[in-house]
Amino acid sequence: MNTEIISPRLREEFVSLIAQQTGIEIKSQNYGAMGDCIINRMRELNLPNPESYYELLASETSESEEEWQRFVCLITNKESYFFRDKGQFKLLRQVILPELIRNNQRIKTLRICSAGCSTGQEPYSVAILIRELIPDWEDWQVDIIGLDINRESLKQAQKALYNTWSFRQVEEEIKRRYFKNLGGYYQLNEEIKRLVRFRQFNLVRDEMPNAEMGLSDMDLIICRNVFIYFTETAIDKVVMKFYNTLRPNGYLITGHAELSNNQVKVFQTKIFPESVVYQRRGGKLPAASVSVSKTNTTTIQPKPQTFRFSTPQSPPPSPLVTMAIPPANSPKPIINPPPPITFVEEELLAEARRLIQQKSYYLAEKKLQTILRQSPHHYTATYLMAEINANLGRYDVARKWCHAAMSLDNLQVKPYLLLAQIEEEEGNIEEAKEALKRVIYLQPDHFMAYLSLANLYQNSGDMDRSKKLRNTALKILERMPKNHKIEELDDISVGDLLRQLQDISA
Template sequence: MNTTFSDDLFRRFRDLLLTRSGLYFPDHRRSDLHHCLTMVLPATGYATLEALYAAAVVDDKTLHTVIEGVTVGETYFFRNTSQFTALRDRILPDLIARREVIRSLRFWSAGCATGEEPYSLAILLHEALPDPDAWQITILATDINTAFLNRARAGVYGAWSFRETDPALRDRYFERLEGTRWRIRSDLRRQVLFARLNLVEDEYPAVMNGTTMQDVILCRNVLIYFDDDTIRAVVRRLYRALTPGGWLIVGHAEARSDFFAQFEVVNCPGTVIYRKPLHAPLFDEAIPSVPARQMVRPLSTTSADVASLLLPAPAAPSPSFVSDTPVADNAAPDTLAVARQAADRGDLATAMRLCETMVQHQPLSAEAHLLNGQILEQQGRLDEALAAYRRAVYLDHSLYLALLAMAGILHRTGHVDEAYRAYRRLLRALATLPPHAPVPSFDNATAAELQMFIQRQMEALRR
């Protein structure tokens, strides 16, 4: 096995990782990159790093393997105690006071690694909220590394992950397994939605992947792996993903004022946190899509991630649409695309108006009713969202996403029997597809994988 790492090969790997994942390896980290690639090489079946590079350029699976080999998953529960103290003592009281009426909170762990951070957040919320069961809590956890996400979904951890955790807290929220391993309680595990997302790609904030209107975003020890241009692009998108008054927490080494000029700076004991101003527009103006890097070819979303998010990728908008122009029937696809664009940037009012326009001109458009339901669900209007999903399913029985969304609302609102029937109906529909066939509107997810996901949901209903 040849692990020679010439100057030219270093530059090519460095540029490939930068353009395809945003990971930045400057010259002083050349030895780190070489070490990681050397460790990855045996598992790939290639004899040389040169051959590995050639494969990574053309094959997403190989590239994913390389990315997983060079990303760092070192983390543990309640890492950086001062930041969790700020969450408990500064951020949560603010959110509880402002959200007491609707009792709904949205959190996003961006760069969640193996899951210790979002699970720490779930535990903190359970401990700190006066009546946690009375609140609708959403915790989204994303990472670029699919191997980390699989470990996070399993929720099993060794003693090293608890090195700053009170043993009493660990015993309260984890089940002891063999040896020195513990598994997170199933009720907390179900609170967290894990999905693959590359922070460098311009795919968020978007209603379609659940990254809009966040109350708190934790993006800690992630930005340090990017160059300055990439950091600025990521921070702009994170700012847009926050609701007015929302909070951003980054790693201690990442708190550079020039990156966070749009935010208010809040000093807490032992840490600095950032807040989107309360007076910021509820719906930010669309920011021109300028990727931090021109992607050679975007990394595909894995089917396991699609099953976790239960949402498709947003459609590309039509640049020629003018919203004040009456919509003809043959313009309906453009109307739907622009409605999705408005929803993605958080302008739900415009998105809803466009959906209503489309429904008026194309009342049999199942896709319009589906998007209408997604917007209503985002606004917390679950009864109306459910009705929209029912209309979408009625118009197109093969619109599996609408049926799954309908089942999800029934599940969340405690309509156990109806949810079970909806899941079972979807299972029957998926059974008509070849097991390895991709399911329409679910990107790369196969029928077999979605069946497994739905079966787990049905099992949860019967617990």
């Protein structure tokens, strides 16, 4: 790394300038990668020192504007693929888009924005869904706009030419129907391509709503895995832009757990098994509320991964921190009580929890590894390693840590709950059911397990069993204090959840 020639003071000024210009928050674990980008650009431009490069970026000149285009390409993550996040696309296909299509049947228009669209896979995936859902789609005015700050990504998006890695979650029938195989690369057909247009756009600095660009009265805004890179100030600003750009009853879909309750209080929050979504209401800015659809209930979703630099390439980027995997022969269950936790371990554990809360997963991982080197049978550290890996999308590794945690303390329910989420995300529904049944065996009053299991049976068509499980959850909730906040469900109260579940069962 070349960060030794960038002083700490100048480094902080770069971090502040990047946040101001783009909204992107550079985490401390990425300072080295940021420094490499700065030094590379400085040398490419034959500038004498990093201070000169900072002055160029900070100046309000055409040269600065052009250099930001190049610099942004280095600090943004361009990794994407078609139909990313099966659960959210299932929700789009079965609930959100059908509702919008019904609502707009008379005027036959549909306006959708993919914000932070990268190389175009997301808006094109939505276009394919619309083509599948609307029989007379050619009679509709469908306008899908993809926005991204990265000019190079948009150039690739406009070509609509992708390698096989972009299709790692796509059925062969979709590839056959909508793409032409060009020998290792796939070209999207023109009828889908025409539904999408792309614009370079800075979510933090550019005006929104923007009628001139067609960014107003949107039915749906999708902005996934973008806010995890942003500062809190930038998130607040962009969320309000989105609210004002949506038409009444329009939807905002983000990545899992990217927004806090306070940031979405102007929306109505709707909780589905696949994702939390946010709906704009007409009139005055409404207070936040939570609803559960008639056909869906609630579950907990994994959190998104933290920010990291990457270069464009086909395989996924390697993690910045080498991850230890629990040994194949997991520790045997502890018969005697575990040794007392030392003060140092308590401090490390508290710090790891704080870092996880801040989504600084790689730093949290290091803290936990320190604990596990000293105390290999530390249950909480082992479980948190599973949680971190699930948040980062490393499901195979997370699964192993889950089993290691179960071996250390087979009476704890958290590893089974997390394992159920992982199995469902991976499409292993029977394995997810078994994990949830284990939770219920260990903790018969765990209403979340009953609700999640009810949803799995409902999705597989077993409505009788689903109803029985949901009714059991209702009975458990009725015994709980009505003002108790449920942390896993964005602090919705027991009373509010109970009323909505009763509406579903009515």
